[in-house]
Amino acid sequence: MSIINTQAVADARKARTGKDGALYNSNGKLLASIETYQSQMAVANQKYHPLGTPKEFEVFDSYGLTLTFTECVVEDGEFITALLNMQSTGEIPEWNFQGVLKGSNGSEQRYIYNNCVPSGNIDIQNIAVGSIVKRQWSLFVNGDVKPQGTLRA
Numbered sequence: 001m002s003i004i005n006t007q008a009v010a011d012a013r014k015a016r017t018g019k020d021g022a023l024y025n026s027n028g029k030l031l032a033s034i035e036t037y038q039s040q041m042a043v044a045n046q047k048y049h050p051l052g053t054p055k056e057f058e059v060f061d062s063y064g065l066t067l068t069f070t071e072c073v074v075e076d077g078e079f080i081t082a083l084l085n086m087q088s089t090g091e092i093p094e095w096n097f098q099g100v101l102k103g104s105n106g107s108e109q110r111y112i113y114n115n116c117v118p119s120g121n122i123d124i125q126n127i128a129v130g131s132i133v134k135r136q137w138s139l140f141v142n143g144d145v146k147p148q149g150t151l152r153a
Contacts, residue, residue, distance in 0.1 A: 026096035037069035065141035107152040114143030
């Protein structure tokens with residue numbers, strides 16, 4: 001029996017890992033204390049069940065974009081300061097980010113996340129004996145995610 005998928009074996013050395021990614025603010029400043037980040041799109045559909053058929057369909061209704069990241073706490077930075085100021089000002093902070101993944105051949109996947117606002121639970125303090133102090137952030141992306149570059153093999 002021969003191998004059917006020879007492409008996966010040949011390209012395994014080009015797989016990207018976390019060391020190849022970074023998160024920047026809108027000015028291109030590396031957010032060096034960010035340990036992990038993830039962006040997701042949630043798509044919501046409505047069910048459609050026409051008369052005379054047992055088959056059910058789905059029709060696009062809406063989508064939402066989220067950006068989550070884990071920050072290693074080194075000092076009180078701009079994010080936590082802006083979040084806590086919201087308590088007294090009543091104004092929700094808004095940020096723009098650039099998520100980057102470097103390719104092995106010099107190519108770069110870059111996505112721009114505009115108008116990100118706090119959403120859901122955000123760690124103020126999350127402290128445990130023997131652990132690095134980290135803060136989990138959850139943001140909703142009110143703008144569209146815009147691609148600025150693509151990875152190439």
